[in-house]
Every structure is written in structure tokens, then in C-alpha cells.
Amino acid sequence: MTTILDPLTPDEAARRLAQGRAVLIDIREPDEFARRRARGALSRPLSTLDTAGLGLTDGREVIFTCRSGMRTAANGQRLAAACGGAAHVLEGGLDAWDRAGLPVETDAKAPLEMMRQVQIVAGLLVLCGVVLGLTVSPWFLGVAGFVGAGLTFAGVTGFCGMARLLALAPWNRPARA
Template sequence: MTTPTTLGTGEASTRLHELTVLDVRTPGEYAGGHLPGALNVPLDQIQRALPDIRQAAERGDVLVVCASGARSENACRILADNGIATATLAGGTGAWAADGHDLHRPEGAARSTWGMERQVRFTAGTLVLLGLILGLLVHPAFQLLSAGIAAGLVFSALTNTCGMAALLAKLPHNRPRAADLDNTLAKLRSR
């Protein structure tokens, strides 16, 4: 198994022209802004893209990015388990933008696209509030919904995983159309 390296935003910026950059966020997040030249291969599609990523890694270095670094670390582990050497961007696109680097957006992309973290916070907050309100107005058992969400958030923090994000990633606005992913994989093969 290969160990992924971590690149800071400065080093990634100077080497961007020589890197194959894979953005493992959802298509909606990718449309909200990504590193120049990054290709969108959502985390849940990494297995499908393995042959093309392996070819890209044989031609040069692969940098995996996400919003903060957690999903890209997961992707790097999957790739490492398959013998593919990769690097991850320290702090993700958040750190990239905070350090003054430009994020590119596809033509016509909405600028108000919610990132996965924001989607999770909204959904969790809504479900907790719903559980509390229904627990007060309908039946106390509805408060178990709030307790379940709280337990899920604690588990998420302890394991650095997020089941709710995995579920939300399956919503239509967070999923690539098959043609989009096929197009991305064709671009990856041609690099």
C-alpha cells in the first residue's frame, strides 16, 4: 500500500500545470468552484474510475482535492489500497481560496451552490428541530429522532465519516449525470 502525500496550497499552485487534479466532491460542489483544470470524480464514483486514475498516475502525479481534505483523504486511501500513489491538498479548496488562489466555475454554473458540509448542517438541524417540535406537539417518542441525529453527529466526529453526507450525495443535484462522468473519464484518459 502506498502512503498519500500532502501538498500545501503554495506547492500545489506552483506544480498545478504538471498535476492531474481530481476533485472528489459532488458535482454541485464542484460547480460552485474548483481548482483550475480539476476533473470531477465524486468520491462514490472512485471505484468506477480506478482504471483511468491508474493510467493518469502512471503518466504523472495525481492530486486529490475536496472541500476540507477529509473526503480527499478517504479517496487517497481507496486509491492507495489499489496501488495508486496520490497526494491530497492540505485544507482542500477552502484553504486554496483562503490563500488567494482562484477557483474556476463551469460556464453557467450557479454561484450559490451549497457545499456538502452546509447541506449536512441544514439537514441535521432540520431533523433535530422537527423531532423536538413533533415530540412536544404529537408524541414524546418523536424526540428519539433528535437523539438519533445527535448520536449520528457524535459518531461522525469520532470516525471522521459522515453517513448523512453519503445519503445526501445520492440526491440528484449532487450526482453526476452518466454522460458527465463518462466525459470526465475520457478527459482523464487523454491527459
């Protein structure tokens, strides 16, 4: 059963935030939030919501957002339970907020989101495996098969070996002060 939270347009959400009546909670993962977010939004990743809660006690309305609104819509019941008070979803998510001309903070120095990195590397490996398999040796088609099997395993188990390897890459390590 999915609980449908009251949707708010970006303009209505911005109005409530400006009046101090609401707080904007971004449920995306930390790597997504670090790269691009609505100004003033608080990060409360969906993956930690059950254990960490929201940590809010001031009685303001909660407006949940993600990138496109799909995650908030799909997790309405969990989000409603986590806030314990008046809750809404930002219609269209951060993308709609940005299209409405509302303030967005971007950190171009933050690495690409891990999922995008996995998609790029997996796509390149499959493409190279197929091209090399057709032009050099059919044995290279095994690369495409291996990547497909890895992605299937990741989807079934929730463990992505490629994401673990990419997390060790120099561009994904925290900068040293």
C-alpha cells in the first residue's frame, strides 16, 4: 500500500519555505545531494531514513524531494511515517524546482553520482566488448556477458561490485586538507 502525500508545486513549496512554515528534505543519497541540491534543503537519504529518522522537532511541515519526484512518490508510506506530522512531496522534484527558476546549489567539483559512474563504465565495457567481439575475436563478447551478469547480480542482491571498485577511484576519495 502506498500513501500518497500531498503534492506541492515548486512555487508553493518555495512560498512555505520562505514563510518558515516548512523544511525541505532531500531523500537522495549523499553523492547525489553533494553534486546538486535545492538551496536550503536538508539531506536525509532514503537508505538511512528508518534508522536515522528526520531529526526534526520544531513542528514545521516537511516537504520531501528527490531528483524527479519518482522516489518520493514510490516511498510515500515510509516518508509519511518518518515525519509524524504534515508532509508533502515536491511535485517534479529538484528538476521541477530548477525549471521554475528557484535557487539550486551545484558543486561541479563533487564526483558524478555513483550510479551514473556505474552506468558509464558498464556501458563502455559492453560497447567495447561487442565492438572487439565483432572485429577482433568473438571471445571479447564475454566482456559484455560478464558485465550483464554483474548488473543482474547487483539488481538481485543489492551488492554492486563495480560501484565498490569505483568508490576506490581517486576522484571519489575525499580531498585531503
